[in-house]
Every structure is written in C-alpha cells, then in structure tokens.
Amino acid sequence: MLASSKQEVIPGMAEAKKERESREAAHASQTSTVISKLQKIYKSKVLPFEKRYNYAYFFSPALSDAEFLSKPQVMLVGQYSVGKTTFIKYLLGRDFPGQRIGPEPTTDRFTVVINGPEERTIPGNALSVHPSVPYRGLERFGVNFLNRFEGSVMPSSVLQKISLIDTPGILAGEKQRLERGYDFTSVVKWFAERADLIIVLFDAHKLDISDELKNAIDALKGHDEKIRCILNKADQIDRQRLMRVYGALLWSMGKVISTPEVLKVYVGSFWSEPLQNLENKDLFEAEENDLMNDLRMLPKQSAVRKINELVKRIRKARVLGYLISHLRAQMPSMMGKEKKQKQLIEDLPNQFRSVMKKYNLASGDFPDMEAFRDKLKECKFTEFKTLSTSLMADLDKVLSKDIPNLMDALPNENDSAEVLNMKFAAQNMEENHSEVPINISSHKFKNTGNAKLNPFGADEDDEEDYWALQDEAEFYRSRFRSLSPKNGFIDGETARNVLLESSLSKSQLRAIWNLSDIDRDGKLDFHEFALALYLADLAEQTGNVPDKLKREEVPPNKRSYIKDKSQA
Structure with missing residues (x-):
C-alpha cells in the first residue's frame, strides 16, 4: 500500500461538502x-x-427539442472593431477556431461558439440541420445567410455551460448593408428570441450609433430584460472624458430603446492586456466582476428564461x-x-x-x-x-x-x-x-491575482484555485459522460472497469484509487475521475505511482478534505 494513507479527512468538512454537492446535483x-x-x-x-x-408563417417556426434542451446562449452585437470577438476570446482564455480579429470589419459572418471534443469549424448549411443544436430555424433565411454562418467547436469548461454567438460588425452606410445578401436585422431578431443574454458593445473612444446598429437594436425590442451594454476600451480615455462618453451613451440608447428603465452599462477594458490608464482601475475591476457574475449565473436562470x-x-x-x-x-x-x-x-x-x-x-x-x-x-x-x-x-x-x-x-x-x-x-x-466556470484575469489591474478572474486559468501563484490537471481533464470529460454518471458521480464498480483497461497491476490500481477518491465516499466525481485516469496514464509511461499527490494535482474543490497541507 502506498502512502495515500497520509490523506486524512478533516472532521465536519466532508459532511458539509457532501451536502453542498448533493444540493447542487x-x-x-x-x-x-x-x-x-x-x-x-x-x-x-x-x-x-x-x-x-399558421404561427410559423406569421412569426417563427415551431420550437425544436434542441431549443428546449440547449445551453444558455449569449449574443454579442456591436459595430465593427468594438471588441466582440476579442471579448469571446477573453472569456474562453484562448483563441477559438475561425476567429477573425482586426481594426477593420473582420468578422463577416455569424459564428456560434460551442463545446465539442476537438477544435474544428462547421459550415452553416451543415450546422442548421444538425439535430443536437438549436439552429434549424435559420434555414428560413436562405443559402446566402447560411454561407455566412458557421459553428466554432472547441473543448472548454465555459462552453460546457453556455454557447456564445459572435455577430458581424455592424456597418454604417446603405451600400455596405445591402451587400450582405440577407436580412441582417431579421437574423438578429431570430437569435435575440433565443438568447439568454444580449450584450451590445460600444467603443469608448469612437462612440457612434449607425442606422444599421439602430435597426439591430430595434430588433431587440421586447427583450429589454436580456440586454446589457458594454462601454469597452474605456482605459484609453481619462476619467473626465469617460464620464462624458458614459452620459452620451445613456442618452443615445434612451432615444433608441423607448423604455422607462435605464439599461445596465458595464464600463471597462475586456481583454487580457494591461490597462493603458490605471486612473479608473478600481471601477473597471468592480464592473468586470459584476458582468462576470451575470454570466456565471446564466445556467441557473435558464429554465426561467425558457x-x-x-x-x-x-x-x-x-x-x-x-x-x-x-x-x-x-x-x-x-x-x-x-x-x-x-x-x-x-x-x-x-x-x-x-x-x-x-x-x-x-x-x-x-x-x-x-x-x-x-x-x-x-x-x-x-x-x-x-x-x-x-x-x-x-x-x-x-x-x-x-x-x-x-x-x-x-x-x-x-x-x-x-x-x-x-x-x-x-x-x-x-x-x-451549475454556474459557468468563467475565469477572468485580474493581473491587468496590477492586483494580486484572483484565479476566478483569469481567462487563462489559475497559475502556481493562485494557490487556492490552481489545478495543474485542468487542461488534461478536459480530454477525459467525454469519457466520463459516456459512463452515465448519477448526480455527477460514477460508482466504484464503473470506475474499476475503466481502470482495468490499463496494463497496470492491481496494487498500482489500488494506489491510484486511494489517491483519487479523496473524500473517501467510494465513488468519483469528474475531477476525481480525471485525476485517476491521469495517474493511470502517468504510471503506464513511467511504471510508478506517486506516494502522494502534489498540492497542485489535488482538485481545488477537494483540498478541504486534506489535512496534510504539504500535500494539498
């Protein structure tokens, strides 16, 4: 028996943890x-x-099963070069397939960013007939639109909870608008009806509402409760100019959206680069935290929205x-x-x-x-x-x-x-x-890092939240799901059958189980399962099972069970 016996459960912590996990499940x-x-x-x-x-003729097609079962969707709308695609990249903490970023109108299509086992893009014509995604209704907009519609698939803990919709940069000018080849406003309206949150982005140092943006915002009427505005790139102007731009935005939006309520406007710089002007860093950090909390809670509010x-x-x-x-x-x-x-x-x-x-x-x-x-x-x-x-x-x-x-x-x-x-x-x-695991960077605010606010995940300096196996764990997620977990867990017999597929001896597998079943409940959640497969792969490569886990190898949500702080 290896030294996993050093792991001791702190009295009272296990019961509280199990109660919380049971309640969430x-x-x-x-x-x-x-x-x-x-x-x-x-x-x-x-x-x-x-x-x-004939409701489908007068309004919209019948709802499909996929629309009821779909994850919450977040749609981003705004003129070109306001930072829509960069904002998605910031949320995900990495590039996504098919992204186009630049000062010119680079995003020329509607892109839905969804979770999947491997990185790839799916053409719009194929995506619109796929039974597992809620986009069949887009066929009504014709081939011209479907040729400018695509799916971006990638493994992501964020995309396991929500899907993101990147829209083309809205152009000023009738000629450019007509050359799209499809009714942009009608497509925006279709997505707005199905979105859980609609984020309208504005550039703080070139605030303008073009006619097409006004038409797009008009298409959002009736969904006022979903709309959030972002005044992006606000670190590029000083405090006095920011106050004036903020007031101008509220005045302009009040004319476009005829509602007595004031729209919620978040102010900040939503990308991973350091702030250019630290004068308002405390405000930007507070605003960013509020926005990310809105996003994190979407799955729990999804049923109410439906x-x-x-x-x-x-x-x-x-x-x-x-x-x-x-x-x-x-x-x-x-x-x-x-x-x-x-x-x-x-x-x-x-x-x-x-x-x-x-x-x-x-x-x-x-x-x-x-x-x-x-x-x-x-x-x-x-x-x-x-x-x-x-x-x-x-x-x-x-x-x-x-x-x-x-x-x-x-x-x-x-x-x-x-x-x-x-x-x-x-x-x-x-x-x-459960909540969306959004990790956004606070390093740009020149504070001590908070792993929950970092788009690239936690690092070794974020002692409470860093998990060294986070990236490897995503590759085991589809396998875990295929085992039909009950309330987020697989039992010991199911896990045993998976581990027996390796070439390891029973003594090695016993040691791996002792290291992986951290809370000693005889079953594995996803994090424990990923840890077990990681240890099995490591043992097959090196021939050894470690005596104990390094602190960064223990899932953050399991560290409360470990008494030996040198280990976790």
Whole structure:
C-alpha cells in the first residue's frame, strides 16, 4: 500500500461538502425536470394551436427539442472593431477556431461558439440541420445567410455551460448593408428570441450609433430584460472624458430603446492586456466582476428564461388565433371575397381594435401592424380556420395553471437536497445547471491575482484555485459522460472497469484509487475521475505511482478534505 494513507479527512468538512454537492446535483436535476415538462406542455397544448393558425408563417417556426434542451446562449452585437470577438476570446482564455480579429470589419459572418471534443469549424448549411443544436430555424433565411454562418467547436469548461454567438460588425452606410445578401436585422431578431443574454458593445473612444446598429437594436425590442451594454476600451480615455462618453451613451440608447428603465452599462477594458490608464482601475475591476457574475449565473436562470419565452409565444399565439378567426368570420360565403379581403387589410387598425376590445387583450401582445399586413396580402382569408374554443381553453390553462406550477417547482437556492428531491423525482443527470466556470484575469489591474478572474486559468501563484490537471481533464470529460454518471458521480464498480483497461497491476490500481477518491465516499466525481485516469496514464509511461499527490494535482474543490497541507 502506498502512502495515500497520509490523506486524512478533516472532521465536519466532508459532511458539509457532501451536502453542498448533493444540493447542487438535486438543483440541476429539478431544473432539467422542469424543462422536460415545459417541452411536453408545448408539444401537447401549444403546438397544435400554432399549426391551426399558421404561427410559423406569421412569426417563427415551431420550437425544436434542441431549443428546449440547449445551453444558455449569449449574443454579442456591436459595430465593427468594438471588441466582440476579442471579448469571446477573453472569456474562453484562448483563441477559438475561425476567429477573425482586426481594426477593420473582420468578422463577416455569424459564428456560434460551442463545446465539442476537438477544435474544428462547421459550415452553416451543415450546422442548421444538425439535430443536437438549436439552429434549424435559420434555414428560413436562405443559402446566402447560411454561407455566412458557421459553428466554432472547441473543448472548454465555459462552453460546457453556455454557447456564445459572435455577430458581424455592424456597418454604417446603405451600400455596405445591402451587400450582405440577407436580412441582417431579421437574423438578429431570430437569435435575440433565443438568447439568454444580449450584450451590445460600444467603443469608448469612437462612440457612434449607425442606422444599421439602430435597426439591430430595434430588433431587440421586447427583450429589454436580456440586454446589457458594454462601454469597452474605456482605459484609453481619462476619467473626465469617460464620464462624458458614459452620459452620451445613456442618452443615445434612451432615444433608441423607448423604455422607462435605464439599461445596465458595464464600463471597462475586456481583454487580457494591461490597462493603458490605471486612473479608473478600481471601477473597471468592480464592473468586470459584476458582468462576470451575470454570466456565471446564466445556467441557473435558464429554465426561467425558457418559461418566460414560451409565455411570450403563447400570448402572441392567442392574439393570432383571435385575429385569424375574426378575419375569417368577416368574409362573405359567396361573392365579393377578394374585395372584402382587400377592405379588411386596409382597415386593419380598426380590426385590431375590435379584436382587442372583444376579447379584452393587451395591445402589447399584438403583432407589428405593417409586417402583419404584408403577411396577410399573401393569404386567402377563406382558408383561415375558425376559432377553436377547445384549443384556446388549452392555452388559457397553460397560462393560468401549468406555468405557475412549473414556476413553483423550480429549485430555490436555499432549498436543501431533501426539499429539492421532494419537488420532483430526481433524474440521473450531470450538473448542467451549475454556474459557468468563467475565469477572468485580474493581473491587468496590477492586483494580486484572483484565479476566478483569469481567462487563462489559475497559475502556481493562485494557490487556492490552481489545478495543474485542468487542461488534461478536459480530454477525459467525454469519457466520463459516456459512463452515465448519477448526480455527477460514477460508482466504484464503473470506475474499476475503466481502470482495468490499463496494463497496470492491481496494487498500482489500488494506489491510484486511494489517491483519487479523496473524500473517501467510494465513488468519483469528474475531477476525481480525471485525476485517476491521469495517474493511470502517468504510471503506464513511467511504471510508478506517486506516494502522494502534489498540492497542485489535488482538485481545488477537494483540498478541504486534506489535512496534510504539504500535500494539498
């Protein structure tokens, strides 16, 4: 037996750690259960209504399974050279496949940055039909758009929790706008409906809102709660100019977005280079921490966002059903159908008011009148469906009963594991709804480094958070998932079968297990599993198993179990 017996569990720490891990696993399980139930409600009660009244034609295609099961998405919008692509690189801590960075308009396409086992790019035509990603609806924008759409795939702990959407730099000038070959504003609107967070970036030393940027921001209306603004490159101007630029940005955005609430604006320099001007470094650091906390919490808020978006969709569908059936009822049964249809289209404002008053509907739920009129011109009102009271009753029940029940079932941060498990039967899933492990650099602020704020991960100076095996661990993640972990763990028998695939002796494997099962619970979480495979690979190469782990080899979340501080 090797010297792993030196690892001693600190009394009380193990119990607290297990309780926290159990609560997080139950939190993830209940959130996934709620999303699964939401998906069933949509398919059984909402989708039949949408099909009857052709919701896909007037608004957007039916929701796919991938859209319900997708990770939270963050979309970045802004004029060219404001730092959108660099911001993504900063979050990930490294370059990503297909990135284009420069002072000129370098990003000429929509790029979704997603997690995968190996680095590669996927053409838009292939990505739009892939069943595991929620982008099938983009086919409606045609080949011209799909040729300027691509997926960037790479292994990343950040991308395991969220997906990032890089958009083309918005250009000033009608000629450049028309040469895109597709409706940029409509594509932005499509992504905005599905995004969990929309970040609009501005350059602090060349603040300008072009006509196309204004149109893009107009497309974000109705999603005000998702929008965050970033005043980037703020370290390039002094404090007085920054104050003036900040005020000008708030004034400009207030004119573009007609809302009584003030948009949240983060100020800073969002890349890894040192600040050019340290006059406002404390402000920039505080702002950056606030923004990163917003991003970290996205997975836990994802279920609420999906419920909220479905409620919006249902309210629009109800109004559409009332409008379609109302127009159908106005049509004559015999002669003069075309004339009557033309009159109804011209008299659309009065038809809207009539339906609104008759059914006591909110004006905000009605579609844009001009866009709706253009759609109606391509239809035959005599082919419209009459009002289905049973389908409408189903929608009303979803809003009045099903949705409130789902909201009550969502986990609360203060719930214990027992309370969470009482809300729904737990499912065997990984912690897909835990926080995003974003690591952003604070070295540029000339402070002592904080590993949680470093895009390149922690280093040896970050004693509490540095893990020497972080990069190697990512290569073992897909293997861990293939073992169907329960609540984020695999049992000893499953781990034994994996380790027996090596050429090591049982005594060596026993030593590896003793080193890896740090909390002595007889099972392995992902970090312990990655450590075990790393030690097995090391032993096959060198023929030896270490007597004890180096401090930097122990996963940071397991160091509280180790009494021997020289080891961890």
